Amino acid sequence: MDFLDELRTLREQVSFKESFSLPEKYSNVVIAGMGGSGIAGKIFQELYSRKPLLSLDDYHVPEYVDSNTVFISMSYSGNTEEVISSTSEALERGASVFAVTSGGKLENIVDNAIKIPPGLQPRSSLGYMLMPLLNSFTPPDESSINRTRELLEELDNSNEEMKVEAEKINRRELIPVVYGSSPFRAVAYRWRTQFNENAKVLSSSHYFPELDHNEIVALKETYHRKRFIFYSLEGTGEQRNNARIGATEQVTGLEINRILPKGVSDLERIFYLIHYGDYLTYHLAKLRGIDPTDVSTIEKMKKLL
Amino acid sequence: MDFLDELRTLREQVSFKESFSLPEKYSNVVIAGMGGSGIAGKIFQELYSRKPLLSLDDYHVPEYVDSNTVFISMSYSGNTEEVISSTSEALERGASVFAVTSGGKLENIVDNAIKIPPGLQPRSSLGYMLMPLLNSFTPPDESSINRTRELLEELDNSNEEMKVEAEKINRRELIPVVYGSSPFRAVAYRWRTQFNENAKVLSSSHYFPELDHNEIVALKETYHRKRFIFYSLEGTGEQRNNARIGATEQVTGLEINRILPKGVSDLERIFYLIHYGDYLTYHLAKLRGIDPTDVSTIEKMKKLL
Numbered sequence: 001m002d003f004l005d006e007l008r009t010l011r012e013q014v015s016f017k018e019s020f021s022l023p024e025k026y027s028n029v030v031i032a033g034m035g036g037s038g039i040a041g042k043i044f045q046e047l048y049s050r051k052p053l054l055s056l057d058d059y060h061v062p063e064y065v066d067s068n069t070v071f072i073s074m075s076y077s078g079n080t081e082e083v084i085s086s087t088s089e090a091l092e093r094g095a096s097v098f099a100v101t102s103g104g105k106l107e108n109i110v111d112n113a114i115k116i117p118p119g120l121q122p123r124s125s126l127g128y129m130l131m132p133l134l135n136s137f138t139p140p141d142e143s144s145i146n147r148t149r150e151l152l153e154e155l156d157n158s159n160e161e162m163k164v165e166a167e168k169i170n171r172r173e174l175i176p177v178v179y180g181s182s183p184f185r186a187v188a189y190r191w192r193t194q195f196n197e198n199a200k201v202l203s204s205s206h207y208f209p210e211l212d213h214n215e216i217v218a219l220k221e222t223y224h225r226k227r228f229i230f231y232s233l234e235g236t237g238e239q240r241n242n243a244r245i246g247a248t249e250q251v252t253g254l255e256i257n258r259i260l261p262k263g264v265s266d267l268e269r270i271f272y273l274i275h276y277g278d279y280l281t282y283h284l285a286k287l288r289g290i291d292p293t294d295v296s297t298i299e300k301m302k303k304l305l
Numbered sequence: 306m307d308f309l310d311e312l313r314t315l316r317e318q319v320s321f322k323e324s325f326s327l328p329e330k331y332s333n334v335v336i337a338g339m340g341g342s343g344i345a346g347k348i349f350q351e352l353y354s355r356k357p358l359l360s361l362d363d364y365h366v367p368e369y370v371d372s373n374t375v376f377i378s379m380s381y382s383g384n385t386e387e388v389i390s391s392t393s394e395a396l397e398r399g400a401s402v403f404a405v406t407s408g409g410k411l412e413n414i415v416d417n418a419i420k421i422p423p424g425l426q427p428r429s430s431l432g433y434m435l436m437p438l439l440n441s442f443t444p445p446d447e448s449s450i451n452r453t454r455e456l457l458e459e460l461d462n463s464n465e466e467m468k469v470e471a472e473k474i475n476r477r478e479l480i481p482v483v484y485g486s487s488p489f490r491a492v493a494y495r496w497r498t499q500f501n502e503n504a505k506v507l508s509s510s511h512y513f514p515e516l517d518h519n520e521i522v523a524l525k526e527t528y529h530r531k532r533f534i535f536y537s538l539e540g541t542g543e544q545r546n547n548a549r550i551g552a553t554e555q556v557t558g559l560e561i562n563r564i565l566p567k568g569v570s571d572l573e574r575i576f577y578l579i580h581y582g583d584y585l586t587y588h589l590a591k592l593r594g595i596d597p598t599d600v601s602t603i604e605k606m607k608k609l610l
Contacts, residue, residue: 064354216501
């Protein structure tokens, strides 16, 4: 599938209705996943705070994981070694284990696995990965899903603005630095990783208000100040975090490009911002003459290990 | 106090004996703190996994915070607005609230506050902040504390290696990218923020194995590849994460400077790596002709808000 076709499947993905049969009682949640499969858990972590939730991106589970834990394994391929390792541990501990995968080993070791369509890049399956989490813990209403589809379709049909932005980055060979704030911290991280995987450009991310306690000090005097470009995804959590964007600009004399999320609910806004970043990094790849789907470096690394 | 004198207090700080009188029963832990005061909670999070633990660096507490929560507020000044906000919420929810502070409002709103000496930069008080957490939840043995003091003293007396490294960075005006892996992910973040606050240089951080799922793709073809310098703090968790350092070098053709932690216990290794980064960034500041203690940007920002 062409990468643009992949991107266009996102609007279908938000209508994915599968959910987990959660146990009646549980006291904490762990969502395991790496890279493009792990981002769903990182995003969901900011939307759910009824119980302690850990987004796990390493080989081993914390000591507290036991029969009171809901453990959800996310791996598009179903063969990610870190996820297989942590999932095996969770099963041994007696946790309630669920999975989202297109196949692989994961399907064999987890009984309650939601199957999603194969053939996509893991990072293009975000809807399939995120919707089961939302459907299970905090079901979105149908109108919000419909509006999300419309917003995504709008972006599919008209992403000129993102192309112009990508041209600006490419003309001056800028390193993108992306700032988020609650509940879009993980979306800033997603942008960073899409700059990496699609456009093959290094990128950094951080979030308000934390960055005002450290990174802000470097913004005025760092080496190569003109070689960075700054983005800020305006949050809908604490409003003082948005006031911080302007104040950070004022104190450092730097321009921070504000990306305003469209949409009424956080669901809409998250998918809108995600897709904005998808197109920005897609266009940047094209301008650089780089294949956005090529992640052979990751494959080579896996073989070496 | 001169910044070097501040750095030299760290070896005294590790002998700080205060601890919290934790309740007999609690089901989760939240440690609130920003920037130089928040890093202790981020480091501790990797050392403790008996119960769910959240390192909170925003204004509001999660929904689950209640009387079963141990809530620890860390603010060197005692006046950090995000921490005052979250601590007030935790008190309203009936959590068991503790604090570490040198004074300020926090001392007035939290009964169980451990007082630490004033007059330091918040980021230079890491020992005073981290030890009460360790003493309360996972008391280190005296021999490990003694060895930590010795290691820190060694670095205080001989940090030529870090100066040479700083000269390399400054001569070529390199942007440092710091990789950690469990249990030193937060130490990589600490290095990043010390590059920011001490040397006024932008920096990025990430961690194994996650970076092998995204950032690795950018390392070969990014803009300005030669303008970055890469460090990796060798971890003591999953050994495959260390194998990943070499494999990442091989696949990308980049050199990643490995920093090997000295010490027998993770306590020693963490403080060793922290102090290594302290000196590296201190020397870089000096070479740039920059005052490492100057964080007036943060002060200006606070006034603007």
